[in-house]
Amino acid sequence: MSGPIAKATIAEIEPYKAGKAKAAGYDKPIKISANENALGCSPAASRAYVALANTLHVYPDPQANALRDALAQEHGLEPSQVLFGTGSDEIFSMAAQAYLNPGDEMVQPQFAFAAWAIAARAAGATVIAAPERDYTIDVDAMLAAVTPRTRMMFVANPASPTGTFIPFAEIKRLHAALPENVLLVLDGAYAEFAEGRADFDAGFDLARAAPNIIVTRTFSKLYGLAALRLGWCYSNPKIIQTLNKIRLPFNASSGAQAAAIAALNDRDFSARSLARVEAGRAQLSAFFAEIGLAPLPAFANFVTVRVTEATPQTAADIEQALAERGILVRGLQNYAMPDCLRITIGTEAEMQCLETALRSILAR
Numbered sequence: 001m002s003g004p005i006a007k008a009t010i011a012e013i014e015p016y017k018a019g020k021a022k023a024a025g026y027d028k029p030i031k032i033s034a035n036e037n038a039l040g041c042s043p044a045a046s047r048a049y050v051a052l053a054n055t056l057h058v059y060p061d062p063q064a065n066a067l068r069d070a071l072a073q074e075h076g077l078e079p080s081q082v083l084f085g086t087g088s089d090e091i092f093s094m095a096a097q098a099y100l101n102p103g104d105e106m107v108q109p110q111f112a113f114a115a116w117a118i119a120a121r122a123a124g125a126t127v128i129a130a131p132e133r134d135y136t137i138d139v140d141a142m143l144a145a146v147t148p149r150t151r152m153m154f155v156a157n158p159a160s161p162t163g164t165f166i167p168f169a170e171i172k173r174l175h176a177a178l179p180e181n182v183l184l185v186l187d188g189a190y191a192e193f194a195e196g197r198a199d200f201d202a203g204f205d206l207a208r209a210a211p212n213i214i215v216t217r218t219f220s221k222l223y224g225l226a227a228l229r230l231g232w233c234y235s236n237p238k239i240i241q242t243l244n245k246i247r248l249p250f251n252a253s254s255g256a257q258a259a260a261i262a263a264l265n266d267r268d269f270s271a272r273s274l275a276r277v278e279a280g281r282a283q284l285s286a287f288f289a290e291i292g293l294a295p296l297p298a299f300a301n302f303v304t305v306r307v308t309e310a311t312p313q314t315a316a317d318i319e320q321a322l323a324e325r326g327i328l329v330r331g332l333q334n335y336a337m338p339d340c341l342r343i344t345i346g347t348e349a350e351m352q353c354l355e356t357a358l359r360s361i362l363a364r
Helices: 043-050 065-075 087-099 114-122 139-144 168-177 204-209 237-246 254-265 267-290 315-324 348-362
Strands: 082-085 105-109 126-130 150-156 183-187 213-218 231-235 302-306 340-344
Touching: 043 254, 065 082, 065 254, 082 087, 082 237, 087 114, 087 150, 087 183, 087 213, 087 231, 087 237, 105 114, 114 126, 126 139, 139 168, 150 168, 168 183, 168 204, 204 213, 204 231, 231 237, 254 267, 267 302, 267 348, 315 340, 315 348
Parallel strands: 105 126, 105 150, 150 183, 183 213
Antiparallel strands: 082 231, 213 231, 302 340
């Protein structure tokens, strides 16, 4: 018996590969492979989560109203135009399910977050990758990839896995040239790490006025709540109403909602987290240049670095050698960047261990 047959586009999906979490011989390796917060999470968020330990039998607020109001106040948004997901990933899947039909096309940059293509292909769509320029989104190439079959486009700013950035004027130019029937998803997973730039904008005002934009955010990075899987988005009422029709009920747990509110209010922790990233990525980028590697411009909480031909070892060699020393980084072979490594900004001590290990490895 052959059994049920999945959609053809499902066969094209490469399952998502998370950053490595284990190193042989080490109970607690230095894990700088998954862009987690080096400082952990807000103590207030931890306390808020633990405080609900005796209410696990109670369903969470299905609309997450308290958190919705807190986010709306924080960002100057309309609460009714905020929607939650089990991480940003679920929002990508909901949007693809709602707006992509078999045979439609989704356009993304050449080096794109893997979950976007998974969502599009699961909906039966074809994924089109637009060339990048120096590992940075090329707006003209993205627009050139649009055809009459295009129904969705994904852009992250700052981007992952590259960590590069484009000015908001380029995002506006991209959107202005798109047909209104193409949904533009602006993935802001790393937005907090670029908010200090004069040429950055979160995109909320643009999404408020436009019929075809979703802005997504996450509590996983700056706020350090990756384990709770909580993402959110902002869009116009029509899109939010559409996504709410297929959103799974109770998809934001009570613990996640309470921890997120506490994390939003702990501005000291957020400021310290941001300061650690800004200092760490400047130091790490300078170190890579010093030892003959080629860091890409870094605007998120990680640095992606190219291993050049002048280096005797390959990126895979270096990744393995670091793992043998109990240090986990992210190889980017599955992102068609086999000569690159993505390294999360860790604590000062973790970054010092990384530098010591890399000097030893490259000296061989």
